[in-house]
Amino acid sequence: MIAHPFTWTFWAAVATGLILYGAGVRSALAVAWHWSPGAADGAQLRRERNWEMACLLGRWALAGLTGAALLWLVGVVAVWHGMVPGAMCGTGVLQAMGGHGVRAMAFWAMALLALHGWRVLDRLDSHHPDGLLTPTAARVLLLAAPLLVPAVIHSWLALMHIDPAAPVSCCAAVYDQVLRPTGTGAMGRGGALAAGWLSLAGGGLLAVLAGLQWRCGGKCSGALPAVVAAGWVVVAAPAVKHLWSAYYYQVLSHPCPWCLFLPDHYGAGFAVYGAMAVTLTAGVTLWTADRVRRRHPLLSDAATTLMVRAARRMLLALLLFILLTAGPALAWKLRTGLWL
Amino acid sequence: MSGDGGPRWSPLAVWAAREVQREAGRSCLLFAFLFLLVAIIATPMLFSHALAVTWTRWMEQTPHLVVRRIDAGGWAPLPAEAAVHYARKVPGALDPTPRLWGVATGPAGPVTVVTAPADLPAEGLPGQRPPAPGEAVVGRAVADAAVDNHLVLEQMDRVTLAIVATFPDNSVMVTHDLVWVAPPDARRLLGMLPDQASDLAVRLFRSESASAVAADLAAAFPWPVRIIDRDTMTEGLRRRAMGKGVAALMLSLPALLAFLWVMTGAVTGPAGRSAYWGVLSAMGWTTADLVRLQVAKALLVGMPALAVGLAVACGAVFHPMAAAWTAFLLMGTQQLPALALDGSGAVVMLLQIAAVVGLPFLAAVFLTTLRGVEGAARSTMEAGQWH
């Protein structure tokens, strides 16, 4: 365990978020399986009041847990590396955490995406008093639990796995990828270029789809941009790591996604990966709202409004991403006449 | 009809301010409690951060690598010219510089004797002229133990020195037991020949290459050496500094957080408010509106409390008088370092306090409000509440 006050800060945020989420789950349990809209018996009245409480608790839990996840990210990229011998960025910290660090981040991302999906359903559900989506929303809220539990467990194991006396070789972990072109994290020059072009082309296509969605007032399908967004994130992440980050580092062969978060590089990683996260969550919103719109005509207007907003958000995030990735590359080309 | 439609924040914030004024006693109690809590939690955190930053800055002025010759008896003097010659053969090792220093016995215990300004941090020597033979510049602890401004040191020989200056207070963390003397006095005191040095300081082109260069250096010398690298020492110091903060936090945090929940529940909780919230509910305030109102009230009290608490913590760490006591409580010594904090450290501090105190506080406000709102509407209809 790293003896750093930030570790305790992270756990305080996790505990707060979990308490709120746990209280929300407790209120949502009966709603998920015994919801009987229209009934006026005492049990249903209690369930309705419980659901109102669960929604408020869920929103606050989402905020608390997002804060905890962000603290984890800040800890990995900007704070804990100072306590791990040999670590200069998140790569070294994750190396010291064993495999638990990466797994924790993956589970945190999935849990927050599930909670985001719940929030979309909750917002749509709040537009009609019949509570058309209430049981579904309650189940999605519960669904986040199996993702949150491993996220917390792996976070704990990851922090416990760090041995402040055992040095890591931060750069070696990065350069090994370059020296071993067949390694799992390897991506040759061609692969990096392909990922870069795909990330730009996919981003452009996604921007067009989001723009169309915005322009047609949310009437277009939400599934297509959602699927493209999911695929685009898969391509854009390695493109940032292997290609675009080089223009920040201004050196070749340093495929490290975490150095991008360091103050030396203006913390650009927060904005670049943040834009990707916003695109992904906007995709989840589009997909969820589109399905709700098809199944519940009464919620069509609310879903359409939500889709327009999500499309706008996605478009802005993509513009930011393109600006922060292709922008420095173009600036480098203009300054030196060469691509890296 | 949307359950999401909230009120404008400005009337709600104004009403929250009015409620804070209505409940002046409770608000003052909450303010006092919160600012004390922030001060108690922030002080060790701030102290450990500042200590880590300060130590790191001191260490940045030290050489990347220090080579010491060892033999069966432990440390042994280096032949200075030969050591420089061997070190220069190692690629990446720059400016090998022999240093003359050692430990001698002073009037109040062991002191560190140094001879060259390069061995001292720049902050410790503002305009100080080097001591002539028979003179010494000493740290605070050594000066306090001296008699008639004279210092007697013993090791291989006995040397009497006149104290011509003391190191400034802001360098006390590294200079409190330091004695800066002329090289001939040091050689006599430590029993070293003119061509001998205590160790060899080496600068590197890139600090990341420390481990590789250290291995090459060890192989380059014809005698056994022990090489200390700056980054390892810095990490050790940083860990030690952070350990102080964590230890204080671990001791206090669980009790403080439990107290925070209880106090917040008691002060902002539904006692006596159920009927009032019921009236608001009857007039169209939603549960979310009531939560917003309570959160706005909590922020109106909590934000100034946070600011005052942080100011108190800053005073406790950076004000010389208070800082001596803080250092004594946390480090067991009043040998006060002049602490510093960088921008990112300040941001991290704020994040920590926001997460450790702010989040549980707001969560406690939120949960107690929810608990109070439940059944509030019914209490509106109970006439007994109003007579």
Added chain:
Amino acid sequence: MALNAGLACHGLRFGWPGEQGDDRILLQAVTAWFQPGRVSLVTGATGAGKSTLLHLLGGLLRPVAGEVRAEDQPVSRWPARHRDPWRRRVGMVFQHLALVPDLSVAENLLLPLVPRGMKWSAMQAAITRQLEAVELGQLAAKPVYTLSGGQRQRLAIARALVGAPRFVLADEPTAFQDDRQAARICAQMGAVARTGVVVVIGSHDPRLRNASEVDDRWHLAAGRLTAVGPPQAAP
């Protein structure tokens, strides 16, 4: 008059939980239609359930059977997070007034307006208008605990009307008033109703029973509500 307008209840049944776990039935199968633009008076003996009926109509209580429809929306079936904001369209005068005694007269009137997203100027105008309507304009800054019983009751009426509600539910609104004020309150209710608002008054005050401003009269006894005079059909 559109049949889906106003406030209607169908087969409304309500009982308070008894000590032995059995419900003490207060209202059973109450069906009525309170039309917009008319003042409806519900009379009945003390304990007949007038206040409970008004609380059911205002969404403060949920019926155990039947439903309340407001402008053809089944508001009594709505969960709390929809019913609470709907209540902004209801002006309720409580029998026990439910004023906040340490707040000023104007601040009590501000309470229903704060969550509505109104501008300050609009709120101030509405408060001034209502205080003048109930002859309390000079007392705006006074704390409520300094007012007499009658003044407090008029303040409660002003608070119910300050948000320009679509439904006014007044429980014994003239109980503490002298004859002049009682007549003025009747006239005020009549004037409010003429703007298309549903006004339901629960009272056993004989001055109201005989008031010309009252259009429809209902009597509540043994848990049943019956129309007095020309019967009103529910939509």
